[in-house]
Amino acid sequence: xxxxxxGQANDIILGQDFLTWLWYKSEALGGTFATPDGEAFALxxxxxxxxxxxxxxxxxxxxxxxxxxxLKEAKAGLALGKKVCKAQIKIEVDSDAWQTTLKAEDFSxxxxxxxxxxxxxxxxxxxxxxxxxxxxxxxxxxxxxxxVYFEFLKLRFSETWDEERKKVGRWLxxxxxSN
Amino acid sequence: MGFLSASTSFTxxxxxxxxxxxxxxxxPDRLKKNAFQDIDHTSDERSFGWVxxxxxxxxxxxxxxxxxxxxxxFVLRLDTxxxxxxxxxxxxxxxxxxxxxxxxxxxxxxVSRDRKREIKDQTKLRLMSRSLPIPAVFDVIWNVRSNVVYxxxxxxxxxxxxxxxxxxxxxxxxxxxxxxxxxxxxLGENRQHQLDDVEATLFV
Numbered sequence: 128x129x130x131x132x133x134g135q136a137n138d139i140i141l142g143q144d145f146l147t148w149l150w151y152k153s154e155a156l157g158g159t160f161a162t163p164d165g166e167a168f169a170l171x172x173x174x175x176x177x178x179x180x181x182x183x184x185x186x187x188x189x190x191x192x193x194x195x196x197x198l199k200e201a202k203a204g205l206a207l208g209k210k211v212c213k214a215q216i217k218i219e220v221d222s223d224a225w226q227t228t229l230k231a232e233d234f235s236x237x238x239x240x241x242x243x244x245x246x247x248x249x250x251x252x253x254x255x256x257x258x259x260x261x262x263x264x265x266x267x268x269x270x271x272x273x274x275v276y277f278e279f280l281k282l283r284f285s286e287t288w289d290e291e292r293k294k295v296g297r298w299l300x301x302x303x304x305s306n
Numbered sequence: 307m308g309f310l311s312a313s314t315s316f317t318x319x320x321x322x323x324x325x326x327x328x329x330x331x332x333x334p335d336r337l338k339k340n341a342f343q344d345i346d347h348t349s350d351e352r353s354f355g356w357v358x359x360x361x362x363x364x365x366x367x368x369x370x371x372x373x374x375x376x377x378x379x380f381v382l383r384l385d386t387x388x389x390x391x392x393x394x395x396x397x398x399x400x401x402x403x404x405x406x407x408x409x410x411x412x413x414x415x416x417v418s419r420d421r422k423r424e425i426k427d428q429t430k431l432r433l434m435s436r437s438l439p440i441p442a443v444f445d446v447i448w449n450v451r452s453n454v455v456y457x458x459x460x461x462x463x464x465x466x467x468x469x470x471x472x473x474x475x476x477x478x479x480x481x482x483x484x485x486x487x488x489x490x491x492x493l494g495e496n497r498q499h500q501l502d503d504v505e506a507t508l509f510v
Binding site: 134137140142143144145147206207208210230232233235236238239240246254255258259261266269273276277280281283292295296299300 | 309310316370456486500504508510
């Protein structure tokens, strides 16, 4: 099958490698990440993950969801060489939480949730205050995602990527053997 | 669902190229020039254009200006008339039966292919004018400091319509922030060859 647009294959490779690595990394680090400025945040992949393998007509997707599940079937798919193509991601900083479903091939975001913003206006309030707070939170959430993507990219195009790749492989083997 | 909802689906863009300094003052006028045109009283199939972020019925920005802090916020409104296939089939059959009766009186036994097409078009137009356009709105938020633009949709057809309308209005080009373009932005142009030659990692 030909690409729907120029560079689509590179988008899929980068997006799927990233989400697959992110699942490993978030479990290996116990969900602890930091922005380039040193702000710590927690990031988990949970509840809903889709993995994909094969090409063209032989393409195969497995979607697994479960509230407290370890998503073993999706992980088993990775052990067979599939990659994460869509994942639900949760980010936490103190009592604030963000949630989104990120698609590997184009980084489109569905069901993006920020910490709650109060939209009830009181007299004398700036009419745009809630809008500005919402946008601040949305961009803050995206900032955390960009930070982990940047961390991935630095690793992905460095000499240590081969070592990191092996670590992901060991994590998968360990998990599939314990099943 | 828009950006002010509890949950939003969206796509992120970046404006590429230089933005002329004179553009900022022209934004309200450019939005008005490409504002949404109502089709309630016509039989047009669809209409799209910009409306006020705070009020989808306001295409003149009387309610509030597009500027909100460091953002420009507006809405892409798309109204579409849809006729269900079953309704179309019924009314086309009725019109065709009328036509058959008419030609039979003239001694003919069938309706030509061209005439059938004509009847179909007329039926569609008649039904269009009787059906109300269905409005849909998609929030657009432009961060004027970073020149990142957010669109509250992930549908491919709508994205393409939005990109064209944005370029037509502001004479600016948008780059969808897909993994490749975001990587280019984060790593810098000098790493482009690495991104172009990337091969899938075999983790197992």
